[in-house]
Amino acid sequence: MNENVRAGFNYIFGLLYAVEQKAIPGDELFFPSIIGEMLNFYRRYWHLSLDSVYEEAMFLIKKPEERLIMAAYEAFGRNLPEVALRLTESAIVISSELTYSAEYISFLVKNRNMELTRQFIGDFGERFPGNRYLEEKLFSCDVAEKFWSYDYYDLLADIQVNYRPRVYVEIGVATGKSLALARSETRALGIDPVSAEKSMLPYHSPQNSPSLFKMTSDDFFAYRDVPAEMGRAHFDVAFIDGLHHFDQALRDFINLERFAGPNSVILIHDCLPIDPRVATRERSTAFWTGDVWKIIPCLRTVRPDLDIITLPLSPAGLALVRRMDPNSRVLARQYVNVVEQFNAMELPESWEERRTLLAVEKDQSRFSIADYVPKGGWI
Ligand SMILES: C[S@@+](CC[C@H](N)C(=O)[O-])C[C@H]1O[C@@H](n2cnc3c(N)ncnc32)[C@H](O)[C@@H]1O
Numbered sequence: 001m002n003e004n005v006r007a008g009f010n011y012i013f014g015l016l017y018a019v020e021q022k023a024i025p026g027d028e029l030f031f032p033s034i035i036g037e038m039l040n041f042y043r044r045y046w047h048l049s050l051d052s053v054y055e056e057a058m059f060l061i062k063k064p065e066e067r068l069i070m071a072a073y074e075a076f077g078r079n080l081p082e083v084a085l086r087l088t089e090s091a092i093v094i095s096s097e098l099t100y101s102a103e104y105i106s107f108l109v110k111n112r113n114m115e116l117t118r119q120f121i122g123d124f125g126e127r128f129p130g131n132r133y134l135e136e137k138l139f140s141c142d143v144a145e146k147f148w149s150y151d152y153y154d155l156l157a158d159i160q161v162n163y164r165p166r167v168y169v170e171i172g173v174a175t176g177k178s179l180a181l182a183r184s185e186t187r188a189l190g191i192d193p194v195s196a197e198k199s200m201l202p203y204h205s206p207q208n209s210p211s212l213f214k215m216t217s218d219d220f221f222a223y224r225d226v227p228a229e230m231g232r233a234h235f236d237v238a239f240i241d242g243l244h245h246f247d248q249a250l251r252d253f254i255n256l257e258r259f260a261g262p263n264s265v266i267l268i269h270d271c272l273p274i275d276p277r278v279a280t281r282e283r284s285t286a287f288w289t290g291d292v293w294k295i296i297p298c299l300r301t302v303r304p305d306l307d308i309i310t311l312p313l314s315p316a317g318l319a320l321v322r323r324m325d326p327n328s329r330v331l332a333r334q335y336v337n338v339v340e341q342f343n344a345m346e347l348p349e350s351w352e353e354r355r356t357l358l359a360v361e362k363d364q365s366r367f368s369i370a371d372y373v374p375k376g377g378w379i
Pocket of ligand 1: 178
């Protein structure tokens, strides 16, 4: 097995052991879904079936209800969504803990059984009034109904596999999952003040060792020689997925644009919130997009020369921006006023108005990424 991929699983198994030994708190860590998601990531995007890791995880995870959830992820990854659902159903029979109900709901949504999902959440609300966590799961029903059938990782993978950016810059690395889609020919850079450190990342590309910068994006652009780090003057693809605040996303855009070439693309995550409650500047929900969405009306107003569309990709929309001008200083000059102006903006309640404001591409069948990237790719 690839040693970077193995190191990512070792990191997670180490955490599992530390939680078991009560050396660290484990409240936020639910290992069956963490490991299950990782296995499915490598299966889907790298065509790796890591059976020995699955066996090892089943050995390390002791509770029967947890093993059922692990098995559910595995069944789902092997294209058996109904089986996955039955396994999570068995887990909630064994344990009434919230975690298992949440997993059951996730698999109901993955099976696109919205009616049962809403009914289950409704019943749950009656039994445990005021439990906001599961009520928030209703957002995932709305996402499944309103968004396209594939998610933003699928689009990033398509870009990496089929168009091979020479330079890919990612702001906001978290677990390394999106960065782990980079292929061997790409020079990949990841910036994150918390997790941009090889030993802290569960996900790794089997082909690519990215340059990691453990610092804020502002510091990266202020103190690093960006063309030297990229190995050329321009990036091909950049992904803004750092701090979920409009003013920060705008600064990231301004900083990146200075290094854009004629064929560069900037992707911005979290530009289509499913509900106003997840779209506030201050976080009040478990699933949270912040007010990054304001960057779309802002850029469309202040920079009509840019080409912008927002794709309804699960879970929070992905904007695609082209035709940047590295010499433009319009946004930088007007930054303070523009932030003040758009900070005051409210997300429209109506879905139709929201789609218009955020330049949402409606028709999945009409969209092809090939229309937005250079013919034949970058390499
Ligand atoms: C949503 S996660 C990124 C997810 C990742 N891109 C993926 O799709 O797998 C956001 C990350 O942004 C990081 N972050 C927060 N503030 C940042 C900043 N000022 N500059 C760069 N990264 C930041 C956080 O530490 C967090 O890991």
